[in-house]
Amino acid sequence: MKAEPFEPKILAFFCNWCTYGAADLAGVSRLQYPPNVRPIRVMCSATVSPHHVLRAFQSGADGVLVGGCHVGDCHYIYGNYMTIKRIRFLQELLEFVGLGERLHLEWISSAEAQKFVQVVTEFTLKIKELGPSPLTVLSKGLPAMALSSPPPRENARAAVG
Amino acid sequence: MREQIRSWLESGEMDAFLGFKEVEGHPIPHLFSKANLAELEGLIVNAPRYPLETLVAEMLQSQPGMKLGVLGDETTRRALNVLSIWNQVSPESVRVIDPDQFAPEEKGARKVFRVSEPGPVKLERGIDNRLGVDAIQALDGDDRVRRWMYEFQKCIKCYGCRNICPVCFCKECSLEHQDLISTGTVLTEVPIFHLVRAVHMAGRCIDCGMCEQACPADIPLRLLYRKVNSIVMELFDYENGLSSDQPPLSVLGEKVVLELKPIH
Numbered sequence: 001m002k003a004e005p006f007e008p009k010i011l012a013f014f015c016n017w018c019t020y021g022a023a024d025l026a027g028v029s030r031l032q033y034p035p036n037v038r039p040i041r042v043m044c045s046a047t048v049s050p051h052h053v054l055r056a057f058q059s060g061a062d063g064v065l066v067g068g069c070h071v072g073d074c075h076y077i078y079g080n081y082m083t084i085k086r087i088r089f090l091q092e093l094l095e096f097v098g099l100g101e102r103l104h105l106e107w108i109s110s111a112e113a114q115k116f117v118q119v120v121t122e123f124t125l126k127i128k129e130l131g132p133s134p135l136t137v138l139s140k141g142l143p144a145m146a147l148s149s150p151p152p153r154e155n156a157r158a159a160v161g
Numbered sequence: 162m163r164e165q166i167r168s169w170l171e172s173g174e175m176d177a178f179l180g181f182k183e184v185e186g187h188p189i190p191h192l193f194s195k196a197n198l199a200e201l202e203g204l205i206v207n208a209p210r211y212p213l214e215t216l217v218a219e220m221l222q223s224q225p226g227m228k229l230g231v232l233g234d235e236t237t238r239r240a241l242n243v244l245s246i247w248n249q250v251s252p253e254s255v256r257v258i259d260p261d262q263f264a265p266e267e268k269g270a271r272k273v274f275r276v277s278e279p280g281p282v283k284l285e286r287g288i289d290n291r292l293g294v295d296a297i298q299a300l301d302g303d304d305r306v307r308r309w310m311y312e313f314q315k316c317i318k319c320y321g322c323r324n325i326c327p328v329c330f331c332k333e334c335s336l337e338h339q340d341l342i343s344t345g346t347v348l349t350e351v352p353i354f355h356l357v358r359a360v361h362m363a364g365r366c367i368d369c370g371m372c373e374q375a376c377p378a379d380i381p382l383r384l385l386y387r388k389v390n391s392i393v394m395e396l397f398d399y400e401n402g403l404s405s406d407q408p409p410l411s412v413l414g415e416k417v418v419l420e421l422k423p424i425h
Contacts, residue, residue: 050360051341058353071417081413085397088419089363089410092392096298096385097352098306105421122424134306135352 008062008127012037012120013052015045017075019067021110026117033117034124037065044068045105046079050090053103057094060136063102063127065120070107080107098134102127162263163201166230170195175256178230179216181208190216206232206260210371212327214240218249226254233257239367239402240327246407247365249330277379286311290373290381294388309352315378316349322372322382323358328365335361355385362386363393364408367401 014020020041026033042048045068056064066087074080087105094100106119169175170193182191182200188208193201213231221227231237237257245252276290283289288297288308297305323329323336335357337344342354366386373383393399396419397409406412 051335051338051357054353054356054360055341058350078413081417082410084417084419084421085410085414088396088422089392090360091422092396093356093359093389096294096305096388096392097309097356098302098304100302104424107421119424126424134303135310138307138310139351 006128006132008036008124008132009060010037010063010065010124010127011056011061012039012065012067013042013045013048014039014067015069015075015079016041016043018069018073018110019045019106019108019116022067022108022112022116025110025113029113031113031117033120036124036127037120044074044076044079045083046074046076046081046086048083048086050086053087053090057099057102057133057135060133062130062133062136063104063123065123066103066105067108067116067119068105070109073109102130102133162206162258162260163204165263166193166204166258167198167201169230170198170201174228175230176228177220178232178258179213179220180232181205181211192220204232208232210236210369210374212240212325212369212371213237214244214250214327215330217241217255218244218330221250221254225251228256229254230256230258232260234259234261236367236369237327240369242402242405243328243365243367244330246405247328247330276373283379287315288312288381288384290379290384292381292384294384294391297384297388312380313351313355314348315380316351316354317378318347318349318354319377321375321377325371325375327369327371328367329361355380355382359385359389362389363410364397364399365401366390 014023020039023039045066048066053064066083068080068083069075071080084105087103091100091103094103104123108116108119166175166178170178177192177194179190179192181188182203183205188205190211190213191200193204213233214237217229217231220229241250241252241255241257244250279287279289286308300308320336323334336342336354342350342357366389368383368387368390370383372386373381376382390401393401393409399406399409401408
């Protein structure tokens, strides 16, 4: 049997005023892009707390994409000032624990359907290259999270009886 | 030092002094005041580090305007600075008394925590608590995530790291938020529990190391938070406990100075 190709699950937070508009425009313009992205519309990219991103990874997302308005174009004037601080911080933290590069932030205005398609395509490709999230892989071994080779089970059972 | 504290208490320059007293062989936090000056003889100055700052914040909230002295050192000062930035203490009400200032020749006599030697399993699968941030960064990404997850999954969810933390004070804690992290169940959800705490340490952690000492599972928390601190330093040029500004993730800032990270 041929192995199924890896189709990543990517969770996306798109701001209502810009990136979601771009996604809408991409759809109306019949532009093609990979179907791996599951969008969640938020009122502003600044409403995306680090908690949401961490929860996404904990729940098995292979990647998280955050889309907001360009700096200066935020519907709430300064919302994305906070977004970039949070996401840049979180990117560095995730990198340190080895989950790096699975979180991406992009500014996409509602007119930039082409850019939207390009970002989604590139990010999906990148996650495909990276492979499934290490958390999903490791958690299959939970609770012991056996990392190197697990102790030989059969022998252990035989010893018990 | 005892004489100095005695005179401050007598003159009313200080309403009370928070230090340690030996009770049945153990140093216990104790409040020395004018009413019990004789007890000052039993003041212990070389007790292991314990978050007296939390007690200071509690006392000042129940009795604002009280002039308080507290036994401590540089970390205590930084912790109190962080707490004052977060409006938990008023800096003019607290004076930190560092025993080293009074007896410099005894410096270093204070009991310090030691990091334990890692065993063979920890060396093979986990992270040596004595390593620095750079040593971890040098590891290959896959190895790094495996090692961190090995450390995190040892967590018994005792909340000791949060409870001992001198700069943790929120009434509602994200680590007990039902929608974010389920409470009352073990095993701990890995890594969200520790990463949420790490996120909250941004702009706060003063690197006192008590969380790691309190951890019964020997998770290298100090190392993780040191990285958090260095990210905050690199991205925002902010040093917890020394800067008097609001922490970077609490304010919007005047302009955007950071750049987006490219996909490739």
